[in-house]
Amino acid sequence: MSTAFTRRAFLAGSVAAPAAYLLVRPANAQETLQPTPACGDQPTVRQTEGPYFKPKSPLQRDLVPAGAGGPTLALWGLVVGLDCRPVAGALVDLWHADDTGAYDNVGYRCRGHQFTDERGRYLFRTVVPGLYPGRTRHYHVKVQAPGGPVLTTQLYFPGERQNAADWIFDPSLVLTLGDDATGRTGRFDFAIAT
Numbered sequence: 704m705s706t707a708f709t710r711r712a713f714l715a716g717s718v719a720a721p722a723a724y725l726l727v728r729p730a731n732a733q734e735t736l737q738p739t740p741a742c743g744d745q746p747t748v749r750q751t752e753g754p755y756f757k758p759k760s761p762l763q764r765d766l767v768p769a770g771a772g773g774p775t776l777a778l779w780g781l782v783v784g785l786d787c788r789p790v791a792g793a794l795v796d797l798w799h800a801d802d803t804g805a806y807d808n809v810g811y812r813c814r815g816h817q818f819t820d821e822r823g824r825y826l827f828r829t830v831v832p833g834l835y836p837g838r839t840r841h842y843h844v845k846v847q848a849p850g851g852p853v854l855t856t857q858l859y860f861p862g863e864r865q866n867a868a869d870w871i872f873d874p875s876l877v878l879t880l881g882d883d884a885t886g887r888t889g890r891f892d893f894a895i896a897t
């Protein structure tokens with residue numbers, strides 16, 4: 704365990720969930736984080752934007768479309784700087800296929816953004832994206848500290864059969880899945896330049 708990771712674990716592990724986050728906080732939220740892309744070591748890996756990004760997504764936390772089938776997920780985590788400190792007010796812009804594997808390129812279905820709270824936390828409730836030809840299961844995301852550069856990347860699910868065949872799949876971008884009283888949770892902590 705590196706010094707940087709230890710420091711990061713201390714900072715991130717000391718975060719307590721506000722009321723809104725208690726709905727989705729996994730039971731092990733106070734435990735040491737898994738070594739996903741670690742601040743102090745390297746920033747979260749960048750990935751291609753893909754063809755379906757749309758600017759000016761709505762400010763919304765609940766991206767579950769009306770009538771959606773399939774499982775939902777509370778997608779949450781921290782945004783920290785390369786100094787391992789939480790970044791407040793960071794933009795987290797999420798877009799993804801719906802549960803059938805389709806993108807809405809006309810409206811803003813399964814598209815939205817949030818800003819991290821004072822402790823660097825973000826939270827969305829959305830569907831588990833469906834598969835579409837040529838890719839494994841994934842979310843698209845852009846993360847930006849106030850006044851900082853934009854990180855564009857993608858997030859993946861563990862244990863997906865298609866991961867190994869996806870040409871840009873990166874194991875450092877896999878969600879940590881869990882469960883709480885409200886259902887399935889997926890956590891990913893971003894380490895970004897500020």
Ligand SMILES: [Fe+2]
Pocket residue numbers: 753800838841843
């Ligand atoms: Fe995609």
